[in-house]
Amino acid sequence: xMIVMAPHATAEQIxxxxxxxxxxxxxxxxxxxxxxxxxxxVGIIDRDVDPRQFEVLDGVAKVVRLSSPFKLxxxxxxxxxxxxxxxxxxxxxxxxxxLMAGPCTIENREMVEAIAPIVAAxxxxxxxxxxxxxRTSPYSFQGMGEEGLKILRAAADRHDLLIVxxxxxxxxxxxxxxxxxxxxxxxxxMQNFDLLKDLGKVKRPILLKRGIAATVxxxxxxxxxxxxxxxxxxVLCERGIRTYETATRNxxxxxxxxxxxxxxxxxxxxxxxxxxGMRHLVAPVARAAVAAGADGLxxxxxxxxxxxxxxxxxxxxxxxxxxLAREIAGIAKTIGRRFHPPV
Ligand code: PEP
Ligand code: MN
Numbered sequence: 369x370m371i372v373m374a375p376h377a378t379a380e381q382i383x384x385x386x387x388x389x390x391x392x393x394x395x396x397x398x399x400x401x402x403x404x405x406x407x408x409x410v411g412i413i414d415r416d417v418d419p420r421q422f423e424v425l426d427g428v429a430k431v432v433r434l435s436s437p438f439k440l441x442x443x444x445x446x447x448x449x450x451x452x453x454x455x456x457x458x459x460x461x462x463x464x465x466x467l468m469a470g471p472c473t474i475e476n477r478e479m480v481e482a483i484a485p486i487v488a489a490x491x492x493x494x495x496x497x498x499x500x501x502x503r504t505s506p507y508s509f510q511g512m513g514e515e516g517l518k519i520l521r522a523a524a525d526r527h528d529l530l531i532v533x534x535x536x537x538x539x540x541x542x543x544x545x546x547x548x549x550x551x552x553x554x555x556x557x558m559q560n561f562d563l564l565k566d567l568g569k570v571k572r573p574i575l576l577k578r579g580i581a582a583t584v585x586x587x588x589x590x591x592x593x594x595x596x597x598x599x600x601x602x603v604l605c606e607r608g609i610r611t612y613e614t615a616t617r618n619x620x621x622x623x624x625x626x627x628x629x630x631x632x633x634x635x636x637x638x639x640x641x642x643x644x645g646m647r648h649l650v651a652p653v654a655r656a657a658v659a660a661g662a663d664g665l666x667x668x669x670x671x672x673x674x675x676x677x678x679x680x681x682x683x684x685x686x687x688x689x690x691x692l693a694r695e696i697a698g699i700a701k702t703i704g705r706r707f708h709p710p711v
């Protein structure tokens with residue numbers, strides 16, 4: 369960490385900062401420039417220290433972190449990309465762009481059985497579907513729970529698909545491990561630290577969605593919670609953040625994808641459904657995310673979206689997911705990656 373003194377800082381203020389650094393148990397390294405003095409704080413791990421404790425001292429202009437506040441999730445710690453092995457040869461973070469698709473929520477057996485072949489036909493390897501739904505209103509459909517997961521597992525198995533489904537509470541983890549291949553942490557739960565800590569103890573990949581008001585750094589610190597517990601199989605998800613823009617449900621932060629790629633080794637996928645909120649916007653945004661380097665997509669699809677219990681407006685129609693899959697294959701090839709939709 370580097371403390372940069374203001375150009376007009378007095379000799380007393382500089383001395384006082386040096387004393388403060390020493391009194392905190394660190395050794396200060398002073399370097400006097402032409403206009404400003406810099407004080408390197410040596411002997412601390414940046415991630416454990418709040419820079420504001422130095423920033424508020426008299427005569428300090430700013431404090432600059434020299435290493436990231438997260439460690440296990442950072443590229444400084446691990447240079448090569450993490451590839452998350454979900455099973456059945458499906459790997460997220462390698463050369464393949466991975467498509468996950470399915471309904472927002474598991475509604476009943478009939479609809480899940482109707483959607484599974486559509487998902488498989490588009491070349492998706494992983495089927496999504498929530499059994500526990502974090503709904504804004506307590507009066508909205510809350511999900512089928514374990515019964516829904518049984519339905520999803522059976523349909524997915526019939527089509528050789530893996531499953532991703534949201535865990536809302538730590539009490540659900542053990543039961544869900546019987547059915548799901550990836551445990552999803554939803555945007556609303558990104559900073560549910562007790563949940564993250566418990567997910568650190570499981571040996572199953574985690575799909576960690578960015579919170580609607582979370583910075584990239586906060587997302588990576590949330591991933592750090594899971595990794596610090598011992599589970600290194602974390603896939604990040606950019607699902608849009610809340611901004612002043614109302615034309616879309618959320619604002620997909622496309623730049624977050626290359627930003628995260630540069631500072632973290634973890635794979636990242638994009639969710640063009642929850643970020644846009646409307647069917648006609650999903651494919652263009654999905655294409656952009658893949659072009660920006662996303663390792664995969666998680667997309668909502670429905671056989672009868674007009675009757676969907678949840679998020680019908682943003683669910684792709686069967687033909688649309690097929691078309692999107694073809695487009696992704698083209699983009700993947702252009703940028704030196706692979707996506708093979710069935711012909
Ligand atoms: C979901 O994927 O079903 C979901 C609720 O998404 P998010 O947590 O991103 O809102
Ligand atoms: Mn949804």
